[in-house]
Amino acid sequence: MNTVWAETALLPTGWASGVRVDIDASGLIIDVKQDAPAVGEQTSFLLPSPANAHSHAFQRAMSGLTEQRGPNPKDSFWTWRQLMFRFLNRLKPQHIQAITAFVQMEMLEAGYATNAEFHYLHHQPGGIPYDNLAEISERIAAAADQTGIGLCLLPVHYEFGGCDGRALTTGQIRFGNDMDRFNALHSGAVSALSSLPKDTGYGVAPHSLRAVSAENLQSYSALFPTGPIHMHLAEQVPEVGEVQKQWGARPCRMGPR
Ligand SMILES: [Zn+2]
Incomplete structure (x- = not known):
């Protein structure tokens, strides 16, 4: 002690x-x-240490490759995302584990005691699942075991390329699962946490209103009743427009108390 x-x-x-x-x-x-x-x-x-409440660990290794300094009308969320897709197609599980451990070490150095990993990169380049569906979840757990940082793992469900239910693009197919496969992946991810300290947590993360169906959105709280539900509610302006067009409302609205 x-x-x-x-x-x-x-x-x-x-x-x-x-x-x-x-x-x-x-x-x-x-x-x-x-x-x-x-x-x-x-x-x-x-003082209590803060928690990093939203991490995509693999993106640490592309830091500085996008978002140029100064006004650049061609630089946007979408150009950032194109590079992110190109970059992640080169990543193998051992790379992801190493990058994750590196950024977790940086979080610890900055004073964070724990982090929530919004984990959406699940499959091989080309979208084929690994033999172990939860391969990348296990790599994230292994990184946390190595660094000692606290972890709340949030496996992400990513099903569609947009609000109209269109197919995923080439850049998104490493993220995609139907609900059955996502359930299996989520179970594997939870198992991957079993050797970590007992305050390790998990939840579920429907990626966004453009990436999951309304039907599935209502099912997560029943499927995962004890964990947090975490999502990208509105990342950028065109997405808000797409949600408004499809559902007739903005992603978020202040309601009466
Ligand atoms: Zn995010």
């Missing part, structure tokens, strides 16, 4: 003095006391 003691610490109840935090061998906080005598590793201030 490790003990950290702080003159001042921010607790859920507010600022407190003489705070002792006991941590078990796996890194979990098991006890917090106020007005405790100084003991163990001592510091002036202690």
